Amino acid sequence: MGILEKVQVNLPLPLLLKNLSGVLAIGLQPEIYFSGATLDHLPWQEVKKVAQQLSQKNISVTFHAPFMDLSPGAVDDKIREITAFRFNQVMDLVPYFHPRAIIFHPGYDRWRFDDDVALWVTNSLLTWRPLVERAETLAVKLALENVFEENPSILKKLLQAVHSPFLGYCLD
Numbered sequence: 001m002g003i004l005e006k007v008q009v010n011l012p013l014p015l016l017l018k019n020l021s022g023v024l025a026i027g028l029q030p031e032i033y034f035s036g037a038t039l040d041h042l043p044w045q046e047v048k049k050v051a052q053q054l055s056q057k058n059i060s061v062t063f064h065a066p067f068m069d070l071s072p073g074a075v076d077d078k079i080r081e082i083t084a085f086r087f088n089q090v091m092d093l094v095p096y097f098h099p100r101a102i103i104f105h106p107g108y109d110r111w112r113f114d115d116d117v118a119l120w121v122t123n124s125l126l127t128w129r130p131l132v133e134r135a136e137t138l139a140v141k142l143a144l145e146n147v148f149e150e151n152p153s154i155l156k157k158l159l160q161a162v163h164s165p166f167l168g169y170c171l172d
Helices: 013-018 020-026 036-040 044-056 077-091 117-138 153-162
Strands: 009-012 030-033 062-064 101-104 141-145 167-170
Touching: 009 013, 013 020, 013 030, 013 044, 020 044, 036 077, 077 101, 077 117, 101 167, 117 141, 117 153, 117 167, 141 153, 153 167
Parallel strands: 009 030, 030 062, 062 101, 101 141, 141 167
Antiparallel strands: none
16 A cells, blocks of 8 residues: 555645646545635536546545634634534535545634633534534544644543544544
């Protein structure tokens, strides 16, 4: 097994579309990043074609969900709603690409949440529980990637509260 079969390389969707022939030629396994702007302007025919070509070459993919301006544990309901909307846009692509996993930023930042982990977990569950239910239906694993969390105990609290084999973590 070569190194390319062991790693996923982050590629924003527009970059993947532009460099698809090279990706296919060397068998690069992309972690496809979808920004909010990309999700709003998806070239659906091209997306379906790319998904089919990757599948035909048996190239494994993962997804990286959008994260800029999003907060799955937001106190503000509207911020959480748009976050869930963006996350579900990525989930809509699962039947085409069949990713091994989808990477999400959990969004805890002790400064923005005034060190109130319990508040953040409570609000996060409003985002993650429905998303995990959908992941189970689609048979795709979700992974929380640490970003601002200073130690894994914060993610552990959320994972324990959701308690699903379809939600895990990846450490950056």
